[in-house]
Amino acid sequence: MSSKLKMAFTLTLIGLLSGASIWAVNELTAPVIADNQARAELAIFFEFFPGGDTVTSVEIDDAVLDTEYTVRDASDTILGYVLRGISEGYGGRMTILVALNPLGDIVDIKVTAHTETPNILTPLLRDYIPNLQGQPISDVEYDALTGATASYRAIQNVVNATRNVFAGDPFIELLKALEIDADGYTELSPVFNTLTQMEVLKGSEVVAYRVDLALGEEVVTLFHLGRTFIKASSETLDIEDLQALNAQRGVDYDALTGEDPLTLLVKEAIAELALYERLKGHQFIYARKTSEAGMIYLGSARGFGGQNIFAITLSENGELVAIENLVLADTLDYYQDVVVPGIARLIAEGAAGQTSPDVFSEATATGTSVLNIVLEAIAIQGGN
Amino acid sequence: MNDVSKLQDFTKGIIKENPVFVALLGMCPALAVTSTVETAIGMGILVVFVLTLSNVIISLVRKLIPDEVRIPAYIVIIATFVTIVRMLTQAYAPALYESLGIFIPLIVVNCIILGRATSFASKNNVGRSFLDGAGMALGFTLALFTIGFIREFFGTGGISYGVYLPLATEGKLLNITSPLFNIGILTGPAGGFIILGILLATFKQFDLNKQAKLKALKKAEALSKAAQNKTLGGLA
Numbered sequence: 001m002s003s004k005l006k007m008a009f010t011l012t013l014i015g016l017l018s019g020a021s022i023w024a025v026n027e028l029t030a031p032v033i034a035d036n037q038a039r040a041e042l043a044i045f046f047e048f049f050p051g052g053d054t055v056t057s058v059e060i061d062d063a064v065l066d067t068e069y070t071v072r073d074a075s076d077t078i079l080g081y082v083l084r085g086i087s088e089g090y091g092g093r094m095t096i097l098v099a100l101n102p103l104g105d106i107v108d109i110k111v112t113a114h115t116e117t118p119n120i121l122t123p124l125l126r127d128y129i130p131n132l133q134g135q136p137i138s139d140v141e142y143d144a145l146t147g148a149t150a151s152y153r154a155i156q157n158v159v160n161a162t163r164n165v166f167a168g169d170p171f172i173e174l175l176k177a178l179e180i181d182a183d184g185y186t187e188l189s190p191v192f193n194t195l196t197q198m199e200v201l202k203g204s205e206v207v208a209y210r211v212d213l214a215l216g217e218e219v220v221t222l223f224h225l226g227r228t229f230i231k232a233s234s235e236t237l238d239i240e241d242l243q244a245l246n247a248q249r250g251v252d253y254d255a256l257t258g259e260d261p262l263t264l265l266v267k268e269a270i271a272e273l274a275l276y277e278r279l280k281g282h283q284f285i286y287a288r289k290t291s292e293a294g295m296i297y298l299g300s301a302r303g304f305g306g307q308n309i310f311a312i313t314l315s316e317n318g319e320l321v322a323i324e325n326l327v328l329a330d331t332l333d334y335y336q337d338v339v340v341p342g343i344a345r346l347i348a349e350g351a352a353g354q355t356s357p358d359v360f361s362e363a364t365a366t367g368t369s370v371l372n373i374v375l376e377a378i379a380i381q382g383g384n
Numbered sequence: 385m386n387d388v389s390k391l392q393d394f395t396k397g398i399i400k401e402n403p404v405f406v407a408l409l410g411m412c413p414a415l416a417v418t419s420t421v422e423t424a425i426g427m428g429i430l431v432v433f434v435l436t437l438s439n440v441i442i443s444l445v446r447k448l449i450p451d452e453v454r455i456p457a458y459i460v461i462i463a464t465f466v467t468i469v470r471m472l473t474q475a476y477a478p479a480l481y482e483s484l485g486i487f488i489p490l491i492v493v494n495c496i497i498l499g500r501a502t503s504f505a506s507k508n509n510v511g512r513s514f515l516d517g518a519g520m521a522l523g524f525t526l527a528l529f530t531i532g533f534i535r536e537f538f539g540t541g542g543i544s545y546g547v548y549l550p551l552a553t554e555g556k557l558l559n560i561t562s563p564l565f566n567i568g569i570l571t572g573p574a575g576g577f578i579i580l581g582i583l584l585a586t587f588k589q590f591d592l593n594k595q596a597k598l599k600a601l602k603k604a605e606a607l608s609k610a611a612q613n614k615t616l617g618g619l620a
Contacts, residue, residue, distance in 0.1 A: 029476075036475065
């Protein structure tokens with residue numbers, strides 16, 4: 001009996017010591033391992049989308065897919081999406097990543113974890129994944145012959161799940177329907193009255209604007225190329241209004257007829273888009289119409305103490321009405337003693353005639369930059 | 385124990401009783417992870433760690449473990465070290481962990497380790513067990529390195545470094561582009577068997593030559609003795 005007890009005791013003790021040491025090492029290595037895995041995953045994302053800078057993820061409620069990642073570059077432009085799914089292959093679960101560009105074309109597919117026979121999977125990935133690259137996710141043509149292997153079926157399974165999740169994006173579908181050739185889009189901060197806005201990019205050139213307009217409960221998606229609106233889509237809006245608007249495709253927005261709320265909203269949005277195009281490249285961060293048919297330009301001017309932000313109001317015919325300081329980086333005394341009297345003189349004497357900062361009584365840094373943004377605002381207004 | 389036998393405890397595993405080439409143990413990793421020098425060395429380092437420490441611990445507790453539960457107790461001790469090694473590799477040498485894959489957990493069933501535990505560490509003191517474990521593991525590493533060097537050098541024309549092991553730099557030594565040094569089959573599984581076969585045959589041939597020499601020496605000695613006896617008899 002005592003020898004049996006000794007055996008049991010020895011084995012229990014060894015088991016306990018073993019468990020304790022494994023626990024201790026696990027405590028030490030687990031965070032490092034998690035960090036390694038996250039870094040390895042990031043490296044794969046940036047391999048899909050060279051130039052990628054940040055990755056955000058959302059969990060997906062789906063039988064096959066679990067996460068959708070969005071890859072952006074340093075300037076916050078969306079480079080593409082990666083959807084991660086798990087599907088059963090021949091040897092067990094396979095973790096598969098499907099990378100899509102913003103238009104929903106397959107960029108690449110990678111198997112990141114699997115227990116398949118390497119001799120089956122390696123040639124499959126080498127020979128058949130390239131056939132899927134470049135295909136639109138909404139309409140993928142598979143290779144019928146290789147479809148026979150379980151590994152390929154697992155990949156198909158994840159790609160099909162990706163289609164079901166992704167092809168539902170109306171933006172992607174609309175871009176395709178409109179045959180807009182774009183390879184990315186940026187979300188801009190909502191600086192305008194009517195619209196939150198996205199630029200549709202091809203390389204660094206803007207080829208179209210995609211605009212979401214809120215009309216009551218509805219959201220209308222509008223594409224604007226130059227001054228042409230092309231398509232608006234909504235599930236429940238009055239379809240006749242939409243058709244009437246679309247019938248006027250190519251018409252200058254000022255000449256759009258119809259007084260229904262949708263037409264009025266579209267007119268205002270297109271006017272703001274036109275304004276946005278003019279503001280681009282200037283130092284203004286915002287502009288909108290005033291109630292008296294004039295314009296307010298919000299501009300940033302580098303002063304002696306840093307960036308000052310001014311709101312410049314111009315009348316309909318381009319005369320300077322007011323300059324209001326919104327953010328002051330200069331010292332208050334300096335601003336009140338030097339800048340304010342200069343601004344008053346500028347308004348009194350008519351800014352359009354001024355070309356030198358003498359109006360600010362001395363050539364100060366703030367005076368020069370305020371005059372510059374006023375002249376620039378007038379120039380933009382003149383081009384209206 | 386004198387210094388000579390201490391030295392022998394350490395050196396016997398390297399050539400004379402080399403676990404791979406002489407005892408034919410640990411064949412599975414010797415074939416599977418020797419397609420590059422780095423993975424071979426990586427596996428070698430892990431085995432040095434596991435074998436040396438398991439030998440030391442088993443030798444320490446050898447008198448406490450009842451004979452009936454010797455094998456399960458040894459296996460638990462070895463498995464603990466293997467699990468620790470696996471976690472450390474995954475954390476600090478992830479590329480090596482990826483490339484060695486299933487062969488890290490399989491160190492548990494590597495015959496060399498249980499073999500040394502039962503045949504040496506369970507019968508000898510800690511110092512000798514340490515030297516034995518370290519020597520055997522170094523012999524194993526040397527064997528893997530030899531196979532890996534031949535396979536990688538003749539298979540790819542060079543030896544890469546810094547790819548799997550966490551070295552500060554990355555590169556390739558001896559970059560030769562001749563087709564003679566680009567025998568693709570050597571880096572595949574078949575290449576492992578071919579090179580191991582050639583090396584085993586070479587070792588066997590050395591052994592045969594040595595035995596033949598010994599035999600010849602003995603024969604010569606016997607002959608000279610006989611001749612001496614004859615001469616002595618003649619003189620008498």
